[in-house]
Amino acid sequence: MVLAIATVTLSFAYPAFEQMIKRTKTTSAINRMIGAVNITRHTAVKFQAMTTLCALKPNGQCGASWNGTLTVFLDKNHNAQLEQEDTIIKRVAPVSKGTQVSWRAFQNKRYLQMTPRGYTNFQNGNFVVCHNPAFARDARQLVINVQGRTRINRRVNQQGWPVDRKGRVLKC
Numbered sequence: 001m002v003l004a005i006a007t008v009t010l011s012f013a014y015p016a017f018e019q020m021i022k023r024t025k026t027t028s029a030i031n032r033m034i035g036a037v038n039i040t041r042h043t044a045v046k047f048q049a050m051t052t053l054c055a056l057k058p059n060g061q062c063g064a065s066w067n068g069t070l071t072v073f074l075d076k077n078h079n080a081q082l083e084q085e086d087t088i089i090k091r092v093a094p095v096s097k098g099t100q101v102s103w104r105a106f107q108n109k110r111y112l113q114m115t116p117r118g119y120t121n122f123q124n125g126n127f128v129v130c131h132n133p134a135f136a137r138d139a140r141q142l143v144i145n146v147q148g149r150t151r152i153n154r155r156v157n158q159q160g161w162p163v164d165r166k167g168r169v170l171k172c
Helices: 002-047
Strands: 051-054 070-074 087-092 100-105 112-114 125-130 140-144 150-153
Touching (some): 002 112, 002 150
16 A cells, blocks of 8 residues: 555656756756856966867867867867867866757857957857757756856746747757
8 A cells, every 4th residue: 555655656756856857957067068168268368378168079170069078278279179289178078868058159160269368259159958959948048248258048938938038949
């Protein structure tokens, strides 16, 4: 009898628990991106050098998936490619399985660069993070302004769906 009651109770609690796990993974991925952007900005100012944040392809060029390992490096010739003369500052671990991170910015580049003054290299934009791309209700947006500062967009429409600054539902 006790087992039956426990099973019924858990069957009601499971969907809420599952939603909590999704929200936690999305929050973790957003915090990962905030940390990576802040490290990139801080490094650029500290070393007075162009600093690049991206997911590297095997050949050292930026452009791999933002879900994977991210690399922050001093980019001596500003070409967004890790070369021998460049210095790796930090590698950021990949997001958890099922989480998707996308980057949208001016100039449509597959990397983010910070100038020695801590500004973006004319790349203000945003990261959108979703745990389940088919269900964008839990999507979150991290906005980066031209000064290199980050903020989490908390706007939602009347139905509770997260929206961008123009009121469009976030897409994963």
